[in-house]
Amino acid sequence: MNGLAQHLPALQVVVPMLVAPLVILLRPRGLAWAACAAASVLAFAIAIQLVLGVLNGGPITYLMGSWPAPYGIELRVDSLSALLLLVVTGASVTALVSGRDSLDTQIEAGRQPYFYAAWLLALAGLSGIVVTADAFNIFVFMEISSLASYVLIAGGPDRRALPSVFKYLIMGTIGATFYLIGIGLIYMMTGTLNLADMEFRIHEVADQRPILAAAGFITVGLALKAAIFPLHVWLPNAYTYAPHIVTAFLAACSTKVSLYVLLRFDFFVFQENLAGHAFQFAAYLMPLAILGILVGSAVAMFETNIKRLLAFSSVAQIGYMMLGASLVTVAGLTAGIVHIFNHALAKGTLFLAVASFATVAAGLRLDDLRGIARRMPWTFGAFVVAGLSLIGIPGTAGFVSKWYLISAAMEFGASGLPLVAIILVSSLMAVVYVWRIVEAACFAEAPEQPTSAPKVSPVLVAVTWLAALANLYFGIVTELPLSLSGDAATELLDHLP
């Protein structure tokens, strides 16, 4: 690769990061949004290039400042990173391009430049976590993205976002600090922060106990960030009271990135080196995944606020991803990883549709959405398609993840049957909570209309439909997500003894 092309991994982070401070200077209305969207599109283009590069040529490495690893910071883009990059940048582009009017309504004009700058910093941070191969670098980017996300969530008109984001800040910082303790302990024992080097040096450590402690700290810290049950409590409120487009962006990618780091550490660094760690990983995380699935789905069935309903559904979906990963087989890991992609498609579409609904309905409780299918048939249609993907109806992307997950569980024979039952039961619970919304929207009498109803942005509806169609497309033409996920799963497992 020549010229600019060889710097792509670095540019993935640098582009949004450099544009962010410039955006603050753009006072005229709409200009801040435009710059932010442009940077996002550029980041998406870079991500696509990287994906193509990885699909054709294998993992791409890059040395920052040409300092050789492990002295310098190394960037490494492999199949798993590439998939996550697609999800992160894709979510950002989709949310920004479609959300201009919604964000304009919800964010005060004076604060918009700062808001969009924070958006770009969040994008830079999330991309950074995914491309870097240095453990401390992950911490830095994690905090950059988290701090920026706090700003984004608190940016909306609902004051209840403030205590929610405060709770998120506290829990998120504790999580990041646990992670920091963990890599500190590893550094103490191995003397390196480069992930590949760590994997190599951890063999030679005589006393494995600090490593075990480190594994514990890192897992708990990342579980806090990834909203794995029972450390998910910050998520419902943060997603509910954030501006709607922010929720669409964050729900699609922010927790998945922490899951990515967890997978990296557990499979690259720890698996090979701790006796019985494979079992420990599964033994601790599988029950939590199962509880997340069941509790998340169950609460969603009774929730009346649509955004909070979808947020609890996200907790359940993250449980699916963890369940797939904790099976520690190719099929299971592929299922978990491809669900990162498919869930982002489904949840992103759902929250974009909710953003549309919010412009017309008085509020976002089920009661407020009565009859909305008649007033907004197109948006509602997209919502239904994405809901079907969430349930796992064949023909949608969600079906592919469900198929792989159930197949992976069945590989265990009779002992996999309880897992299969749990997956099926939770799918039925998803039918319940999606259909409650459908019934309220289609059949109930619409509440009193204000005489002047605001117009819905046609761009938002169009992009929502594109996202819904993507759900159908990737349910039939599954080559891209499946090949990336399959490669990622194989690579992760290759690092096992």
Place this chain on the structure above:
Amino acid sequence: MELLGLYHYWVFAILLMIGFYAVIAKRNLVKKLIGLSIFQAAVFLLYITMGKVDGGTAPIFSGDGATVFSNPLPQVLILTAIVVGISTTALGLGIVVRIKEEYGSIEEHEIQEIDKR
């Protein structure tokens, strides 16, 4: 005496727990943030003390013939972490100010009461 020689780990653990306790048990938002800062400070101490080499001096070449230096890398790492910590505290305090403006209180239980209404 192994136990006494590891006193820096004890300090780290105790500070960590004090900070953690404050974060969880205190209901005043500012106190929670203080607890968070103590929590983070404990981790800073862990890093810095792990870098100390017995008999080592500051890791700066100053031409006076010293050959044993303390490890500079943890110090660098922790500078970064301190910056992150400051940003977090600043942001947290900013949020507390906004909460005070919106709710008129910075006690967690009072805010929950107001939201329930």
Place this chain on the structure above:
Amino acid sequence: MSAQSTILLALLLPLAGAAGIALAGRVNANLREAVTLLTAGALAVTVWSLVPGIMAGDRPGVTVTELMPGVELAFRVEPLGMLFAALASGLWIVNSLYSIGYMRGNNEKHQTRFYVMFAVSLAATMGVAFAGNLVTLFLFYEMLTLSTYPLVSHKGDANTVRSARVYLGILLTTSIGLFLPAIIWTYTVAGSGDFVPGGILAGHVEGPAIGLLLGLFVFGVGKAAVMPVHRWLPAAMVAPTPVSALLHAVAVVKAGVFTITKVIVYIFGVDFLFAAPSSGWLLYAAAFTIIAASVVALRQQNLKRLLAYSTIAQLSYVVMAAAILKPLAEIGAAIHMVAHAFGKITLFFAAGAIYVAAKKTEIGQLKGIGRRMPITMTAFTIGALSMIGVPPTGGFVSKWYILAGAFQDDNYVALATIILSTVLNAAYFLPIIYMAWFMREEEAPARPHGEAPWPAVLALAITALLTIAFFFFHGATLELERQVVENLS
């Protein structure tokens, strides 16, 4: 046009028609009905064009794409599917005619939405009929459930919504909870889900697992309404009668028993299943459903609910015949699919016509109605006789083959069930016929009425004639089914 393109055309035509109907609906109602009839006609022509090839022994197929490694979206036409598709597409024309009369006569709302979703449902039905493997079938099976939901919940009032919830709930619970794991289990042990004559499971499942897998399939295919997953059928009667007629007498329920038959013949393999002791329960489950449903039907006062329970019983005739696992019985099963379709659709058409013309829904109200609606009640009588199995109606032919198959196997349970259920059928149909023709009206209706609007009457006359015609002209169906069972012992 190659057979491959024809198959794909059969799927795309109703979908394109749906779009066309939606557009035409904005212009005016007559244009919309014209588009519907045109699409239905075109579909029938397309589907029927495949019949000569199938009769000659061709089995055309087309693979669309690979969904996941080892899992393809593929179609393959074989005699059973051909039969189903030809039946559904042909009856769609008649049903569209009927719908015009019914919907206009009743002044129903949201008619465009009705015709659009009907077309989509037919597309899904074609997909089920032509599916070449389990995943493809499952995809269109679910599509059928979802596309019929707006039809079932058409009226939109609270009671309808609640019943539609039962409909969707039972069908999705069974399909996701039982059918899907059965499919994945099959793919896991057999490596594929293709429909192959002789089955693909031989050697991959043993012992009680066979019975369990069969159970997952039979109860997972809720559309076959084997008890206890049958409750959705009476719940779906809140739908407008054209929906009940085509979908719940022809398309949806036939998709159910068609799937079970296909699974028995092409996934398990008739001989494999016959040799497996753990599969014997299916006969008893079907027999139980037949008797229980017939007994419940006896106690129904609402005409459509009575017909619903009659349908449940008749569907299990097909399942029971398939479960006998002998060639003659398999032929009987397939023929019954057709005979029952003709008879039941006539009965539902008649029930709907009575509702449109006289606003009557309960059996007790039907006294003397034969005099006011002679054509309708004649059709009803023919349909009822077909259900009972009296010549010269189509129902007699299928019962004959099923009995022959049961005799061949010395299957006394099946024989007893058929005899008992015939008696029960007579017990609940004959009183209605008697009341309609031979008793006097209790009170004169508020507004004197005659027959229902002419499209509806025309439609039910056609299906009644088809019922009788099938008695005389069922050779083609027979030939198709012989090809299915020709390799069996």
